[in-house]
Amino acid sequence: MRKTQRSVQSLIATLALLLLPSAVFAQKDPGVRGGIQNTGGGLQQQGIPIPHPPLISPNPTTGVPVNPNELASFEEGILRAGQLESTCDECADVTDGSPVTGLGELDPMFPQFHTNSNGLGARHNADQCFVCHAQPQLGGSGGYIVPNPGDPTPQQAENPQFRLVPHRYGRQNNVPSFEKQFGPSREVRFKYNPDGTRDGGVHQLWTVRGSTNDPTIPNCALTQPDFEAQYKAGNLAFRIPLQMTGLGLMESIQDREILAQHDATATLRAPLGIAGHPNRSGNDGTITRFGWKAQNKSITIFAGEAYNVEVGITNEVFPTPTEEDPACQGPEKPAPNDVTRTDSDDHKNQWFDNPLHILPDWMQFQVMMRFTDGPAPDPNPSDSAKRGKAIFANVGCALCHTPQMQTAPVMNSPVLQDRPVNLYSDLLVHHMGSKLADEVVQGHAGPDEFRTTPLWGVGQRIFFIHDGRTTDLLKAIRDHSSPALSQYPASEANGVVHKFNHLSPADQQAILDFLRSL
Ligand code: HEC
Ligand code: HEC
Secondary structure, eight states: OOHHHHHHHHHHHHHHHHTTTTTTOOOOOOOOOOSSOOOOHHHHHOOOOOOOOEEEEEEETTTOOOHHHHHHHHHHHHHHHHHHOSSSSTOOOOOOOOOOTTTTTTOTTTTTTSSOOOOOSSSSSSSGGGGGGGGSTTTSSSOOBOTTTTTTSSOOOOTTTTTTTHHHGGGGOOOOOSSOOOOOOOEESBBTTTSSSSSOOOOOOOEEETTTTTTTTTTTTOOOOOHHHHTTOOOOEEEOOOOTTTTHHHHHHHHHHHHHHHTTTTTHHHHGOOOOOEETTTTTTOOOOTTTTBBBHHHHHHHHHHHHTTTTBBSSSSOOOSSGGGSSSSSTTOSSSSSOOOOOOOGGTSSSSSTGGGHHHHHHEEEHHHOOOOOOOHHHHHHHHHHHHHHHHTTTGGGTTTOOOEOOOSSSSSSTOEEEEOOOOOEEEEOTTTOOOOOBTTTBBBBBBEEEOOOGGGGOOOOTTTTBBOOHHHHHHHTTTTBBBTBOOOOOHHHHHHHTTOHHHHHHHHHHHHHHHH
């Protein structure tokens, strides 16, 4: 836009503003509630603790809280998920985050708690769970981390995939152009194989080549795939981290509840063209619900898988490494890397809190996730946000983003049973059209199908949509809509987005304010 045009426009806008104060405001995403909070070492340097994953609140129906064993497991899981992993057992055992201040207190020594590494994978996406799950607190979605946390004058927090992870301990990785300093942490799937058949799998970004802290792998010469060429060829499908919070509650919802909630809205959905169906396990046929395409059955499977895929650490559920090059596996990396600790000599794990010690890390991760609470909404929502909640329902967003479901009536952990879960998702997958399609097929989720993203916590997320394409809620909503296009049917959200677009700016604003209150 030319300068004169812009100044004329802003003059008109100012005049209009004086005459009609509220009507001319264009609706606008108010931004991350509470700001971009997790800055890793930066906050630490200022003495501000980084919030831990929230412990699940007592059962609102019965008042029963977690029992002491569940609490101890939850806390142990936080320690384990905060470990920095390296190719050898004790070579990441440094204090460049901050000193260990005592185990009972769980003070955040982000980006690492004291560690006994299980052996970072020859190929990996990162070297600890929390580096990708840290916004607005440890266990959240993808956020920013200070790249030099040990430095007396830490730098501004940024995407940890930009400098921190690819170069930790001297590792020699090329950073592809889609990992931007202030962009989302992205992981990569390839859409197609060179022969034109579907790939769809994760291709890990980094290798351990050049690690200066591990003298046992001097001959590791692995190279990264040519991500830049794949990117240019349009063959990459990105995924950004989801949050770990509230997952035990989501897992405790029965399939029958998911299906009953869906059936209950059938007559409202039909005229709007909203269908939706479950993704299902190929093994037992039950509904799968975790991941952007609802591709995973349980948080336990997710934990084992993430440990292998993201961090490259094999375990009882994923026992085979993605990269087996012997030159890149040190002698201190027995396979599988992380298993139930029945070893008679367990002295290296002294930093962990016994008696829970025997569980492998991946099991502790799932226990931690199970007992995290759902993200807390704004305790004092604005009047606009309160109005927005009703408009969100009236306009039809809630036909996919189901506001509430109930957990199973009787569960092993009474804290999880028979309680409402305000997840804002139907846990089903929907055809979302060509703008969102990523060409990845997972189970019963096709190339343009995605799980309705649970919106609890969306108010404090920085990036939206599976590929992290935007920080703007309005764009996230508009991208729900696409007409039918050769291989893809029209988006199931078209009718609802059409209604959204015809709301007054104030009503659209109310929806945005409501979303930011979640
Ligand atoms: C490199 C960044 C990265 C690291 C490290 C990472 N994750 Fe994730 N996490 C992701 C991404 C990306 C997704 C979405 C994956 C998908 O659906 O394909 C995700 C999703 C998840 C989910 C699913 C949440 C939901 O709503 O369905 C769980 C559970 C999870 N991660 C657990 C873990 C655990 C446990 C670890 C440590 C072993 C871990 N993650 C490490 C990036 C990461
Ligand atoms: C047909 C079902 C459907 C309807 C209707 C629908 N959504 Fe969604 N929504 C989805 C799916 C599926 C995704 C995940 C899309 C992706 O990541 O590619 C999503 C993602 C989102 C996200 C991004 C969340 C994140 O963390 O990335 C927001 C925000 C959102 N929806 C808000 C809305 C609002 C507001 C409305 C009503 C105007 C609405 N949705 C209507 C299915 C729906």
